[in-house]
Amino acid sequence: MATTRFWSLKGNIVKALDYVLDLKDHQRKTGGGSYIETNMTTGSPALAGYMMKNGQTSRNNKNVGYHFQISLPVGEGDEQVCMEIAREWMDRISGGQAQYVVAVHNNTNNIHAHIIADAYLKNGKQWEISWIKEKNRFRSAADQVCKEHGLSVLENEYSKGMTYKEWMDRNAPDSKHAMLKKTLDYVIPRVSSMDDLKSYMRA
Structure with missing residues (x-):
C-alpha cells in the first residue's frame, strides 16, 4: 500500500x-x-x-x-x-x-x-x-x-472514518457506571450468594 x-x-x-x-x-x-x-x-x-x-x-x-x-x-x-x-x-x-x-x-x-x-x-x-x-x-x-500496477493494497483501510464523538467514546476513560458493570460482570460468576457478593464488593 x-x-x-x-x-x-x-x-x-x-x-x-x-x-x-x-x-x-x-x-x-x-x-x-x-x-x-x-x-x-x-x-x-x-x-x-x-x-x-x-x-x-x-x-x-x-x-x-x-x-x-x-x-x-x-x-x-x-x-x-x-x-x-x-x-x-x-x-x-x-x-x-x-x-x-x-x-x-x-x-x-x-x-x-x-x-x-x-x-x-x-x-x-x-x-x-x-x-x-x-x-x-x-x-x-x-x-x-x-x-x-500490481502493488499491494490494504483493502478498506480508508472506507470509513470515525466521527469525533465515536473517537471520544472509544478513547475516553470508563465512567463509574461502566466500571461498576465490568466489576459485576466479573464478580457474579465467582460468588454463590448475595452475602458473598456484598463481601466481595466491600473488599
Whole structure:
C-alpha cells in the first residue's frame, strides 16, 4: 500500500523545488536527475519553479503551491513505476488540471516520489486543497493506482472514518457506571450468594 502525505507551501516555491530535485547533492537521490519529470510547458523541471513563481506575482494567494509525497511499499516497485504512479495519481486527484514536477527518490528503504504542484491549475483557477477534507479521496486514488500496477493494497483501510464523538467514546476513560458493570460482570460468576457478593464488593 502506498502512503501519501501533503503540505501547503508558503514563501518561495523555487526553494521547495530545489530541495526535491536534490540540486545541492548533485541529484544523488534522483539517480543523477534520471528520475525527474514535469508536465509543464517549460520542459525543464529545474525551471518549472520559476515559471510557477512568476505566474503568481500578480495574484493574492497565501499558498504558493503544494508538496505531495507518495511512498511505495518497502520492496515493491522501482523508480519508473513510482514515477508512473505519481503522475497518474496527480492527474486523478486534480482531474488532469495540476501543473507539477515529480522527483523520485531512491535513498531510503522504500522508493518515494516528491511532487511540487503549482497553486494554480492549467485552467487558471486557484487549486484550493484541504487535507482534512480530501485525504480519503487522495488515499483512495493512490490505492487504486497501486492496485492497477500490481502493488499491494490494504483493502478498506480508508472506507470509513470515525466521527469525533465515536473517537471520544472509544478513547475516553470508563465512567463509574461502566466500571461498576465490568466489576459485576466479573464478580457474579465467582460468588454463590448475595452475602458473598456484598463481601466481595466491600473488599
